[in-house]
Amino acid sequence: MPYNPLRTPVLVVNFKAYKESTGKNALKLALLAEKASKKTGKQVMVAVQPTDLRMVAGKVKIPVLAQHADPERQGAHTGSVTLEAIKDAGATGTLLNHSEKRLSDNVLAETIRRCKSLGLLAIGCASDNVRAAKVASYHPHMIAVEPPELIGGRISVSQARPEIVERSVKSVLRVSRMPVLCGAGIHMAKDVQDSVRLGAKGVLVASGIVKAKNPYREMLALLEGLS
Numbered sequence: 001m002p003y004n005p006l007r008t009p010v011l012v013v014n015f016k017a018y019k020e021s022t023g024k025n026a027l028k029l030a031l032l033a034e035k036a037s038k039k040t041g042k043q044v045m046v047a048v049q050p051t052d053l054r055m056v057a058g059k060v061k062i063p064v065l066a067q068h069a070d071p072e073r074q075g076a077h078t079g080s081v082t083l084e085a086i087k088d089a090g091a092t093g094t095l096l097n098h099s100e101k102r103l104s105d106n107v108l109a110e111t112i113r114r115c116k117s118l119g120l121l122a123i124g125c126a127s128d129n130v131r132a133a134k135v136a137s138y139h140p141h142m143i144a145v146e147p148p149e150l151i152g153g154r155i156s157v158s159q160a161r162p163e164i165v166e167r168s169v170k171s172v173l174r175v176s177r178m179p180v181l182c183g184a185g186i187h188m189a190k191d192v193q194d195s196v197r198l199g200a201k202g203v204l205v206a207s208g209i210v211k212a213k214n215p216y217r218e219m220l221a222l223l224e225g226l227s
């Protein structure tokens with residue numbers, strides 16, 4: 001891995017399944033993320049759809065994540081996206097348990113365990129500080145706290161629910177020293193600065209970048225708040 005995927009602070013751009021970040025658009029956006037990372041010297045990772053993983057990971061040097069993966073081993077599991085397959089496609093790791101792709105606790109724990117045995121970065125998502133502590137007990141590499149009701153909106157988690165970020169950082173620290181990231185509604189440098197001030201080691205952003213008129217400018221603006 002040319003980049004250390006554990007380096008923080010980090011901006012994770014979640015491409016979700018938007019038209020603007022699918023297929024050729026995924027590659028364009030990932031190249032812009034790489035350019036923004038190079039220009040600022042800051043860590044940027046992109047989380048892409050499984051159909052775009054190999055293409056994107058083959059063209060950029062920044063860490064490329066899957067947005068989800070299944071715990072099943074390789075074999076007769078129709079429709080499963082195995083960890084072995086995402087690794088082979090060039091993924092550095094994966095988001096797990098995003099609120100748009102939730103997993104049961106058992107499956108989440110097992111998938112994190114398998115990620116670690118395969119050398120894949122596991123970012124466990126949680127909806128609030130109570131869930132963050134629970135997900136931390138499965139020992140992913142990082143926790144991402146995102147209140148679902150703020151996802152896709154224009155009011156950021158740092159503005160609307162700062163206590164969730166602060167409490168998540170504290171409760172996760174009690175379990176282990178893993179970095180806590182936060183996301184939902186982040187679209188301004190101030191949202192990023194406030195998140196960092198609240199103890200987050202990075203942010204996850206989707207619509208604020210993917211749907212922006214000028215995603216590159218948006219990434220640079222958000223990276224300015226990341227220190």
Ligand code: G3P
Pocket residue numbers: 014098146150151152153183184185186204205206207208
């Ligand atoms: O994983 C990041 C994401 O859920 C946040 O979405 O659109 O509020 O930036 P958005």
